[in-house]
Amino acid sequence: MDFNGSDTLHGPRTPDRLPHTAEAAAKIVIVGGFGVGKTTMVGAVSEIRPLTTEETMTQAGLGIDDDYGSETKTATTVAMDFGRISITEQLVLYLFGTPGQERFWFLWNGLFEGALGAVVLIDTRRLEVSFDVMGRLEERGVPFVVAVNSFPDAPRYPVEDLRRALDLAEEIPIVECDARRRASSRDVLLTLTRFLHSLALTGALT
Template sequence: MVSVGSADRYLPDTVQQAVKILVVGAFGVGKTTLVGSVSEIAPLRTEEVMTEASVGVDELAGLEGKTTTTVAMDFGRVTLSSRLVMYLFGTPGQRRFWDLWEGLAEGALGVLVLIDTRRLEDSFDVLEQLEIRGLPFAVAINQFPDSERYAEEELRGALDLLPETPIVLCDARDRVSSVDSLITLVEHVSGLGAARRSEAVS
């Protein structure tokens, strides 16, 4: 967890706006790692040790070193400016926890979807859920050391993404890289909001 001083736990009086962002993705793509890497406060984690009950339920191929899993959510905070703060909610990746998304998604500005290209097919159902719920999102490709590199056009085609959906490369362990991904999402959602307002006026 991130070590912070007591002074860092409180927001400055200048903060005027807070935005809520969901971080979603398939099981084991790095959501807990990303929230932890960017949070300026010690992140809240609801991880439990995986037991034999997970055998045959959670797909561990390629994740042999994984010993814990999120069962409710991860929570972190990032102050983007003297006036704007971002609250991050990382969701569990397994299908059996997807009912939690309904409550977590309420009031969210947008969604950052983490994807592991080593298990690309695991992300198809996640993207479908976002489309069903009508949530705006951006895609962040979490680059693991043994991940193959693909061109953006290949990834967009494989994931069946709309041309306007942003795709960025990131390292969930790196704060700068992860914050850049979140900024891309916020800029995308802000653009969508402006477009929708323009359509409403016309």
């Protein structure tokens, strides 16, 4: 899924400088398996031109990397994606997209450091790649929401069926999204901020 073809990039982006009204900033990580749309989401929702570290997939990765969707996907993130979005005039989120290929997972610990929360992006055709991702977040104590990226040919399931399949606690939000669209991706981030706010009110967010 390539954000270059989305409908969100036709308008001008804002300058890279931080808005003068910003009073608080938070680090958010966008995580998930290979090819679930992390780079797409960061690129679609970022108000500044996103930083990406994509490299061309080569024959050297055969037998090592996840080759799911390799007939259409020609590049993969090798370090991180970075973007920024102002949720309100006062609150700015810095977005860090993690690499999906397993051999780059050693970078995750550094990207998780200081993160207030996370979005776990999933593809219903490959739910199994999400378990290690969520396990790592739980180990680090990083709160997260789950966003189901709506690929055209992916099966759709009721939320409660997905919750059982992913073994998620009842309080963890699950939302559908189209990672190519700015409004949809922004709604996911708003869901995360509301979830983090609710955790803070109950004292569960330290």
